[in-house]
Amino acid sequence: MTVTGLVRFSVSMDARLLERFDRFIAEKGYTSRSEALRDLIRDSLVESEWAAGDREVVGVVSLLYDHHTRGLSESLTAVQHEYNTVVTTVHVHLDHQHCFEALVVKGKAAVIREMADRLGSLKGVKHARVTLGSSGKDLP
Ligand code: NI
Known part of the structure; x- marks a missing residue:
């Protein structure tokens, strides 16, 4: 089954890592963690498309x-x-x-x-x- 639509999930991480992440995305102009995370995920997926070679x-x-x-x-x-x-x-x-x-x-x-x-x-x-x-x- 493929789930579509918006899904919420929670993420656990070291507080210092989250602080660094928040600073990083603020410098890039993001106003929400969700949008920043979506873009980082897309960036990783694009990298994996290239790594796959035949895509x-x-x-x-x-x-x-x-x-x-x-x-x-x-x-x-x-x-x-x-x-x-x-x-x-x-x-x-x-x-x-x-x-x-x-x-x-x-x-x-x-x-x-x-x-x-x-x-x-x-x-x-x-x-x-x-x-x-x-x-x-x-x-x-
Ligand atoms: Ni020239």
Whole structure:
């Protein structure tokens, strides 16, 4: 049986831990523990979706690279063409040397990770980061 609707439950924890939690969520602007807890749970579930590897996820792969590195632009494009996960990209010419690129990605988490690892390990890429998002399909 699947229970739907709002369910109340009580949580026991160390008073000092709760105090830290209350300070933490106040700094983030939460006005209720419930909403903060729901968001933390969702964040953990999204992380587990990514960890599962075969789940459909969305996210952003951000790259900082030196566009003077010979052949790098071609390599970045070639790797992206091998994976059918990039939905759209935003390119920013940061300064004379650096480009920043944000790739919006959608697909299986393991495939996205593999592509991001390959992009990040190319010579001239100074920083690569995958920001985990969710398709929202299995996230109440
Ligand atoms: Ni550029």
